[in-house]
Amino acid sequence: GTDLSQVRAEFQLSDSRAKVYVDHEETVSGTYIDVSKPRLIVVELDGNKEIYTLQAEIDYGPQFVGQVTLTQGDIILTGRIDSETGVIGFDVTNKEINFSEPFVFDFKVAEGVSLMMDGEVFESGSPLFFTSLSDIKQITLSNTDMQNNFELSLVNDEIKMHINKFNIVINNEEIADQYITIDSENKIIIINILDTLATDFTSLEVVYDIENAETILFNGEPLIIGQKYDFSRTSKLNLIDISGKAETYTIRTNLITEGLILNNFSLKALNGNQYEGEINNITHEIFIDVPVGVSGLNKAVATFTTSGSENEISVYSETQKVISGTTRLNYTTPVTLRLEDGTGLTNIYTVKLRYPAIEGDLNGDGRVDVNDIIYLQKLIYK
DSSP, X not given: OOOOSSEEEOOOOSSTTXXXXXXXXXXXXXXXXXXXXXXXXXXXXXXXXXXXXXXXXXXXXXXXXXXXXXXXTTEEEEOXXXXXXXXXXXXXXXXXXXXXXXXXXXXXXXXXXXXXXXXXXXXXXXXXXXXXXXXXXXXXXXXXXXXXXXXXXXXXXXXXXXXXXXXXXXXXEEOOGGGEEEETTTTEEEEEEXXXXXXXXXXXXXXXXXXXXXXXXXXXXXXXXXXXXXXXXXXXXXXXXXXXXXEEEXXXXXXXXXXXXXXXXXXEXXXXXEEEEEEETTTTEEEEEOOTTOOSGGGEEEEEEEESOSSOOEEEETTEEEOTTTOEEOOSSOEEEEEEOSSSOEEXXXXXXXXXXXXXXXXXXXXXXXXXXXXXHHHHTX
């Protein structure tokens, strides 16, 4: 698989009394963790700690070297290689393709790698026929150790896939539209479920209306209206059109309380670095994971979306209105954000930075200094 956001961590400890922490959270073997970015692992026993950094990389197997092209007369099509989905798309928008004539398929692979088609070695520069836009060619790159499968497809960008509707059915009723956010630009679907409706997301029925998608997959399995699926963790929705062009949406399901909520939240620092927020819509806290020594967050810009009301929702920091993608604030200390919709409904969120664990950093501010001693004294004399 290529989704590193939910990977099962399995480990054995030489002493059963030892505890393992992943970014401050105690973790047991078999727990799903997000390894799409580096993680700090701390193993603790009798006050002694060993610290590791965990980083995962995807091995996609044999790959093409340089461009992959299809040529027919004066028409030269350059393939867009998506190693994650295995699709190589050739844009034929506004191109007059003659399907009775072959293309010339040119490519380059690393030494020791062969391209196979229909069980035979296929050489670069050989003719290749496509009978229509829906004709998809299956190829394999192989060496002595691995194989990697690809699909060659002709893509017409005038045909757009679009999600008109994606919803969850609970107690025979669909969730209100105000709790569903479909972000086509960033390919994210956010589903907010009230805690009064359900708290178990492992078996939820889905309904949808998606244009021009020939194949629809949910976590790699066909998505069928009326069937139930596991939405308890971040999921992937793959859309594939008739030409083989693929789009992938990330689906996040949040448990929320009644009222105004933040669907997503991220910070862009002065230096351009982007940091995603982890939102808890029950405690109304937003945690931003940042590295030690991070800079540029004293004048950072937050990007967010809101829901929970049919009216326009405004966000304020004290008396200052916070506009998504525009307003700069100092997030180096906790920031309180107030949501209002003009009808008297309000909600309060607190944005906090979260640093990786450092030996001696007791208050979690990413530094070891006198403030940690003060924090320890407060704990002792509390």
